[in-house]
Amino acid sequence: DTEVTQTPKHLVMGMTNKKSLKCEQHMGHRAMYWYKQKAKKPPELMFVYSYEKLSINESVPSRFSPECPNSSLLNLHLHALQPEDSALYLCASSPLQASGSYEQYFGPGTRLTVT
Amino acid sequence: AQSVTQLDSHVSVSEGTPVLLRCNYSSSYSPSLFWYVQHPNKGLQLLLKYTSAATLVKGINGFEAEFKKSETSFHLTKPSAHMSDAAEYFCVVSPNNDMRFGAGTRLTVKP
Numbered sequence: 388d389t390e391v392t393q394t395p396k397h398l399v400m401g402m403t404n405k406k407s408l409k410c411e412q413h414m415g416h417r418a419m420y421w422y423k424q425k426a427k428k429p430p431e432l433m434f435v436y437s438y439e440k441l442s443i444n445e446s447v448p449s450r451f452s453p454e455c456p457n458s459s460l461l462n463l464h465l466h467a468l469q470p471e472d473s474a475l476y477l478c479a480s481s482p483l484q485a486s487g488s489y490e491q492y493f494g495p496g497t498r499l500t501v502t
Numbered sequence: 503a504q505s506v507t508q509l510d511s512h513v514s515v516s517e518g519t520p521v522l523l524r525c526n527y528s529s530s531y532s533p534s535l536f537w538y539v540q541h542p543n544k545g546l547q548l549l550l551k552y553t554s555a556a557t558l559v560k561g562i563n564g565f566e567a568e569f570k571k572s573e574t575s576f577h578l579t580k581p582s583a584h585m586s587d588a589a590e591y592f593c594v595v596s597p598n599n600d601m602r603f604g605a606g607t608r609l610t611v612k613p
Contacts, residue, residue, distance in 0.1 A: 391545075429592055429603035430546070443600075477545055490536055491601060493545040 391494035393478050399500045402468060408497045410461040410478030419461040420491065421453060422477040430477055436461060437483060468501045475499075504529045504595045506576075508604035516612045521565075521580040523607045525593035528574065535576045536594040536601075537567055546592065552576060563587070583611045 391412045400406050410419065418437050422430035435443035436455040450472075452464040461478055475498055479491040509524040527533055534553050538546040550561025557569045567578045576593060588611045593604040 393545075427606075427608075429606050432601070475543075479546075490548050490551050492548070493538075495545040496543075498543065 391478055391480055391492050393476075393494035393497050395497060396495065397498045397500075399502060400465065400468065401502055402470075404468075405464070405466045407465065408463040408476055408478075408499075410463075410494055411459055412480040412492070413459055414480060414492065415458075415482075416480035416492070417458060417483045418481045419455065420479040420481075421461070421463050422479065424475040424477055424496070434463075465499075468499075470501050473499055473501045504533055504597045505602055506535075506593045506595045506604040508591075508593050508607050510607050511605065512608045512610065514610040514612065515583045517585055518582050521578070521583045521587065521609065523578040523591050523593075523609065525576045525578065525604060526574050527576055527593075527595050529595060529597075532571075534596045535567075535569065536596065537561065537565070537576075537578050538592045538594060540590045540592065540606075542589070549578070549591075583609075585611050585613065587611055 394409045420435050421433040423433055424430045432445050433447045434453045439455045439458055450467045454462040475496045477496045478494040481491040482489045505528045507526045515521055532554050536551045537549040539549050540546045549565050550559045550567055552559050552569045560566045565580045567576055569576050588609055591607045595602050
C-alpha cells in the first residue's frame with residue numbers, strides 16, 4: 388500500500404470556525420509533512436514530524452496547529468483562519484534515514500476555502 | 503544551499519512530439535533529485551528520482567531524466583507526448599529529507 392489518504396477533499400469554513408484536516412498512511416513511514424499550495428505555485432512546507440515529534444515548523448501562524456497521534460496519522464487543526472489561508476493543503480510521508488533523502492509520497496490534498 | 507531552477511514556466515507541444523522540461527540544480531555535493539507531476543486539483547505523483555546510482559533514470563509513463571554533473575542539469579524528457587501528460591511538473595532537490603521545489607513547468611499538449 389503506497390497510498391496517503393486525506394480527508395476531507397473539500398472544506399469551506401468561516402473565519403470563526405474550528406476544523407481539522409486528517410492524513411493517514413500505512414507504509415510504515417516515520418516522517419510526515421504538511422504543505423500549503425497556492426494556485427500556480429509549488430508546495431510550501433509548513434510542518435515536519437519525525438518519529439511522531441515535531442521537528443520543523445516553518446514559522447507557521449498559530450492558527451494552524453499540527454498533531455501526530457501515532458505513526459500513521461497526522462492532523463492539522465484550524466482555528467480563526469483568514470481568507471488568505473485558502474489553498475490546497477497537502478500531506479506527505481517518507482521513510483527516514485541518517486543521510487540523503489527518500490522520495491515523499493503525497494496525498495491528494497484538501498481544498499480549503501475560508502469565507 | 504541546494505536549489506533548483508526550472509528554466510521554462512510553460513512548455514507547449516503537439517501530441518506525439520517529444521517533450522523536454524529543463525531543470526538546473528545548485529549543490530555543493532551530489533544531490534538527490536526528483537521529478538513530480540501534478541494534474542489539476544490533484545496531489546503530486548513521483549515520476550522518477552536520481553540518487554547517484556545511474557545517470558540516466560527511467561520513470562513512469564515513459565518519462566526519463568539524465569543527470570549531467572558537468573552541466574548541473576536534470577532535464578526531463580519523453581519521446582512522444584500524450585494528451586494525458588498535460589499537467590504541472592516540479593523538479594525537486596532534497597538534502598536530508600528537506601524537499602526544495604522548483605517553480606514548476608506547465609506542460610500543454612495540443613491535439
